[in-house]
Amino acid sequence: MVPSDEQETRQHLRNPVEACRPIAVQVLDEDGQPASAWYFADILDVSVGGFCLLITEDQPMPLSQLLRMRLDVRPHPSFGVDVMQAELRWFVRAGFVVTLGVGFEKPLETLPPLLPCRRTTKREIAA
Numbered sequence: 001m002v003p004s005d006e007q008e009t010r011q012h013l014r015n016p017v018e019a020c021r022p023i024a025v026q027v028l029d030e031d032g033q034p035a036s037a038w039y040f041a042d043i044l045d046v047s048v049g050g051f052c053l054l055i056t057e058d059q060p061m062p063l064s065q066l067l068r069m070r071l072d073v074r075p076h077p078s079f080g081v082d083v084m085q086a087e088l089r090w091f092v093r094a095g096f097v098v099t100l101g102v103g104f105e106k107p108l109e110t111l112p113p114l115l116p117c118r119r120t121t122k123r124e125i126a127a
Contacts (some may be wrong), residue, residue: 014045014052020114021075025053025102027061028068036062038072041100048111050086050103061098063091069102078112 020043027036039061041053049072055061065104067088073079091100 013049015111016045017043017114019117021091021117023051023053023075024072025055026070026072027063032068034070042100043114045112046111048104048108050089050101052101053100055098056096057098060096060097063088063093063098063100071102076112076114078114080107080112106112 022040022042024038025041026034026038029035037059039057039059040054041051041055043056043112044052046052069086069088071084071086072082073084086102086104089103090099091098
């Protein structure tokens with residue numbers, strides 16, 4: 001298998017993520033103002049340079065190349081901030097599912113630990 005151009009230019013090692021708390025993502029306009037609602041995103045992998053995220057929302061997310069985004073990382077306090085700026089690097093849309101790669105405005109110094117999902121046991125559903 002031959003690596004893609006994107007893999008050849010990747011600067012940071014990607015680390016797969018087990019089930020962890022989702023973050024929220026918002027698209028910004030050219031002036032840095034909100035251009036979309038907040039979307040919940042599951043983290044598929046993380047590096048010191050960015051995330052690979054999975055979004056499953058009924059409302060389509062307005063995406064195009066080179067968008068700026070805001071990431072609400074409060075569910076993971078180890079980032080040391082509530083909100084981070086990022087840039088959309090790539091995206092793949094399949095119906096209402098979107099996978100996207102985002103690059104942090106500034107690479108992190110170290111990889112922060114991500115907190116697991118809050119629900120650790122299956123919820124009983126009454127019949």
